[in-house]
Each structure stands twice: as structure tokens, then as C-alpha cells.
Amino acid sequence: MQGKIIGHNYADFDIFSQGNTFHLKAVGKLRFRDLSPLVGDIVSFNLEKELIEDILPRKNELIRPHSANVDQIFVLISLKEPDFSYYLAYLYLSYAFFLNIPVTLILTKKDLLLETEVKSIEEHFKKEGFAVYAINNSNSNLEVIHDLLKGKTTILMGQTGVGKSSLINELFPSIGREIGEYSKRGGRGKHMTKEVRFFPIDANSFIADTPGFSSFELPISREDFVDSFPPFHPYQHQCFFNDCNHINSKNCAIEAALRKGEISAVTYDNYVKIYNSLEKQRKW
Numbered sequence: 174m175q176g177k178i179i180g181h182n183y184a185d186f187d188i189f190s191q192g193n194t195f196h197l198k199a200v201g202k203l204r205f206r207d208l209s210p211l212v213g214d215i216v217s218f219n220l221e222k223e224l225i226e227d228i229l230p231r232k233n234e235l236i237r238p239h240s241a242n243v244d245q246i247f248v249l250i251s252l253k254e255p256d257f258s259y260y261l262a263y264l265y266l267s268y269a270f271f272l273n274i275p276v277t278l279i280l281t282k283k284d285l286l287l288e289t290e291v292k293s294i295e296e297h298f299k300k301e302g303f304a305v306y307a308i309n310n311s312n313s314n315l316e317v318i319h320d321l322l323k324g325k326t327t328i329l330m331g332q333t334g335v336g337k338s339s340l341i342n343e344l345f346p347s348i349g350r351e352i353g354e355y356s357k358r359g360g361r362g363k364h365m366t367k368e369v370r371f372f373p374i375d376a377n378s379f380i381a382d383t384p385g386f387s388s389f390e391l392p393i394s395r396e397d398f399v400d401s402f403p404p405f406h407p408y409q410h411q412c413f414f415n416d417c418n419h420i421n422s423k424n425c426a427i428e429a430a431l432r433k434g435e436i437s438a439v440t441y442d443n444y445v446k447i448y449n450s451l452e453k454q455r456k457w
């Protein structure tokens with residue numbers, strides 16, 4: 174039989190197959206192949222022996238959150254509480270681009286910000302070619318988001334408190350995620366989501382809610398980041414130097430586009446900020 178690993182607790186794996194969830198262990202020989210089962214893996218298993226016997230080839234593998242076969246990433250950034258941050262938005266969008274996984278930007282808590290401000294942030298990202306939606310978890314028609322999930326394995330990324338669990342509960346009340354209170358005083362939500370777990374929505378759709386991370390935890394080298402910043406993609410190979418980092422460089426296509434107003438100053442400044450945060454980071 175075949176199924177998908179939707180969660181695990183040390184060496185115990187939860188496998189979803191044809192509407193049922195089985196709890197199985199992995200045969201030792203997988204270790205010799207230097208393969209450890211990951212959440213998201215499609216595996217073949219033996220129900221009588223209660224063992225996972227093989228892992229099918231992976232479409233992709235993410236280091237953070239450690240998982241496999243992700244079809245799309247939803248980056249959730251709150252418009253308020255926590256305050257909206259271009260920096261965090263670009264951090265996650267770059268990570269998805271680096272992984273070559275389709276990404277949708279979801280701006281949450283639109284009820285807490287003026288309509289005009291929401292529109293201007295939305296427009297900023299639309300202009301750069303991103304798929305972007307502004308939502309309010311407590312009062313909105315989330316059909317569009319619901320439809321995007323069909324037939325896919327989707328990971329929600331974003332800082333604590335942006336409304337990831339609330340969105341899952343709003344779309345699929347039976348999943349019943351814990352909602353953390355966003356504390357205004359501490360400026361941080363409580364950490365409630367610890368490990369990756371895919372929740373089956375139907376036979377071939379899954380959704381996971383993951384903890385956020387900072388630029389210091391971004392598993393991308395500085396060199397890879399230079400090629401992974403989505404708004405710069407239309408200008409690739411146009412700089413004078415092949416390894417141009419687009420910061421005070423000679424004949425840089427990005428800096429030229431910035432001067433012409435084709436690239437926004439906000440976007441460029443956040444690129445530099447993320448680039449500098451990766452400076453002292455080890456290579457992956």
C-alpha cells in the first residue's frame with residue numbers, strides 16, 4: 174500500500190492512505206540508504222508488519238520546516254498585530270522562490286488597517302507579479318483561498334500571531350487548531366505550533382501550519398539569496414558582472430532600474446537589509 178506521511182513522533186509515523194491514518198515504524202534498511210522518512214513523503218508500507226518499506230522519490234525537500242513534496246507555500250503576513258513588515262514578506266517570498274515552489278502572499282487582519290493602506294500594500298506586491306490576497310479571518314469569504322488548496326499539499330508560513338491557525342480553523346473547523354492570543358504587551362504571540370503536521374483536507378489535499386523563522390535562520394547562503402529575490406528576477410543576467418550583488422556595483426541593472434523607478438525603493442532597501450543579515454551566516 175502507499176500513503177503520505179502526515180506527521181511523526183520520533184520513530185512513529187502517521188501515514189494517511191485512502192481516508193485512513195495508520196501508525197507505523199520505518200524498516201531499518203532505509204537508514205542504510207541514508208534516507209530518513211520526512212513529513213510529506215509518499216511511502217509504500219506493509220500493514221501486517223506495521224512497517225514503512227520504501228520512500229518514493231521526492232519532488233522537493235525543505236529544510237525549514239523539514240518536509241517533502243510541498244506543492245505550494247502560502248506566506249502569511251499580518252497587516253497589523255504584529256505590524257506589517259515588508260522585510261518579513263520578502264524574506265519568506267525569497268525562500269519560496271529559492272525552493273522553486275509556487276507562492277501566494279496572504280495579507281491577514283485587513284480589518285485592523287485602513288482600506289487605503291491595505292490597497293497600497295496589495296498594489297505594491299501585485300506590481301511585482303506576486304499573487305496576493307488580503308483577508309480577514311473573522312469576517313470574510315475565503316472561497317478563493319479554499320479553492321487554491323484543492324489537490325495540493327500546502328504549507329502556511331509566517332510569524333507567530335499572524336493568523337495561520339485561525340485561517341485553517343475558518344476553512345476547516347474540524348481540524349481545530351489552537352489559537353494563540355497575540356499579546357500586545359509582549360509584542361509576540363504564544364508559540365503553540367511546534368512540529369510540522371499535514372492535515373488531510375480530502376484524499377489528495379493537505380495543509381500544514383508551521384512556525385515562522387527569522388533571517389538568521391533562513392537556510393540560504395548570501396550568494397543564493399542574490400539570485401532568489403523575486404522582484405529582481407526580470408533583470409537576471411543583465412548586470413555587467415555575473416556575480417553582481419546589486420549593491421554599489423558597476424553597471425548594475427538593478428540599481429539602474431531603481432533609479433528609473435522601475436524597482437521601488439522599499440523593495441530595494443529590504444533586499445539590502447536581508448542581504449546584510451545573511452552576511453555572517455554559514456553556508457548550507
Ligand SMILES: Nc1nc2c(ncn2[C@@H]2O[C@H](COP(=O)(O)OP(=O)(O)O)[C@@H](O)[C@H]2O)c(=O)[nH]1
Pocket residue numbers: 281282283284285308309310311331332333334335336337338339340351352353354355362
Ligand atoms: N483582527 C483579527 N484578528 C485575527 C485575525 N486572524 C487571527 N486573529 C487573531 O490573531 C491571534 C493569533 O492568531 P493565530 O491563528 O493563533 O495565529 P498563528 O500564530 O499564526 O497561528 C488570535 O488572537 C486571533 O484571534 C483576523 O483576520 N483579524
Ligand SMILES: [Mg+2]
Pocket residue numbers: 337338339350351352353365366382
Ligand atoms: Mg498557530
Ligand SMILES: [Zn+2]
Pocket residue numbers: 412413417418419420422424425426427428
Ligand atoms: Zn546588479
